Amino acid sequence: MLRALALSLTLFLPLAVKAEAPSASDLLQQMAHASRSLDYQGRFLYQFGAEVSTMDIRHAVIDGKEYQRLTHLDGRLVEVLRRGDEVLCLHPDGSLTRLAHDQGGPFNLGERLARDVPEQYNVLVDGDSRVAGRIATVLRVAPLDTHRYGYRLWLDDDSHLLLKSETVDGSGVALERVEFVTLALAPRLSQSDFAAPPSSHENALQEVPGNTPDAHLALEAQWLPGGFEAMQEDWRRSEKNRAPVAAQGYSDGLATFTVFVEAVSDGSVEEGVSRVGPTVAVSRRLTAPSGAYLVTLVGEIPQATAERVIGNIRVHDNRH
Template identity: 30%
Template sequence: MRFFSLLLLVGSMAMSVQAADAQNWLSRLLKAEQRQSFQGVFVYERNGSFSTHAIWHQAGQNDGESRERLLRLDGAPVEVMRVDGRLKCGSSAVADQLIEGEGPWPPRPLDPQKLAEWYEIRMVGESRVAGRSAVVLTILPRDQYRYGFELHLDRETSLPLKSLLLNEKGQLLERLQFTQLDTSTPLTKDKLEPGPACQPVEVLQTSTPKQGAWRSEWLPPGFTLRSMHTQPSPVSGENITYLMYGDGLARFSVFIEPLHSALVEDARSQLGPTVVVSKRISTADGDMMVTVIGEVPLGTAERIVLSIRASEEQADR
């Protein structure tokens, strides 16, 4: 018996060592993107779409600015350029619906400690991607409200070489995978200059709604409000309330648009990893269409859409 519990103890220690190791890799990944310059080509694949892209990444060392340029290589060129993490320019496909990136909700870096509350991070083996040897991590959800990831990190630099999004049955929802990565050749200046497809970014005019004008009675554990705006719809001119929630890895957006007396059905749809669920709700200000869009399971989105409420204050108005 004693032997058995000793075995258990050693076993659990080995497990926690292994988990710590996996967390270490995740921390190294975060540092790698800040410190390591690289250039490469990757593919992105989801249900119904396959595309190829190039990336040039200049780490901001010795008080130089960090620069990153991404360019879609097939079809219409889609391009994005970031300087010191800020969007400098972008094609309309990637930047025409942007609302302020700064403000009360600055981007939060991935926090491996916090992530471990909602995901189990494990090192599961080794692989080879883009001709480089890699370490395989799985980031699996501890509940059924989010998806899991499989990450293949470059053994030498910790850069992510392959990232798979998996549903609860282990089915692949999307894949981002490098086919070529160069971490040693210095980047030439012309590769870090935006091309003609990269247009200056105009952010949409927004205002901040009253705190708590809308809320969700239920959220999957770990998800918090990351952003909240109201803005006129480019389609109808109606004021749309926009909320974004995240758990540090997965994100979903909530759109609330007044319907007035329009007859509109509830709807749902799935685009690769992204689910869309729309549902009509009644408020004191008339009927609204609530739409939840995010990289979360359908059940999660359905439950959120049913939990959105207008605040009492608004209802009294």
């Protein structure tokens, strides 16, 4: 009787353990909650293409309000400070720029993944590893086609914080990497750790209203990779005293790119392709019945995808 009971426990115990293991979706939700709710401080490496920089991060929730300070530790001293809905960029000359919204920063990928993983990706638990001396669970976000990059994530087993992330190409080569090298949980942080120094002046971001008389260009993408949809169209000024540039963003929920179009008066504009890390920029001159335009795509998608998209962009001038 005892032998039969022992045998039954041996058979069913592994099944119980597997049933309790969190799914990839559960792990992503735990990661997002941890990044917003925990107090932590550390240093991490940020690799973008061949460039590597070191940054310091402080994060805390004080009186129900989320605070974060990102500080560049090499090169020019630049800081990004978030206090609730307020986002400030502090510059080396003592000036600051008040940003309209949070740009996300190096850990934006984790937030995007936690919201919803598009159907064009498959998320898999890919074993265990160690980052900054801490045991981590590895997740792999694999694209189901060649029109977007994949991602790898390392989640702290104890706190569920994102310890490391990589954006990888089709060969598995890391194009962008964020990796903690030191991490302290529950540090004693106060509002003074997120104070902005006295500013010499504040830079104003120039708004271009949507009803500007020059806002007459309309973009049409005749081919997009599956899952990509147009986001809200906006207008931006590239330089002083220049006409607004039409800017149309596209996203599949993870990857994003933006198409810029501006009218040109001669054939001196430069076409070309450049890549830094996962970001590609492709510029092409387009001739339409209404005139000549410079079309530029900038985003985190493979070069072949970017060139196919920009080759199928059409421009309409609503004045004609």
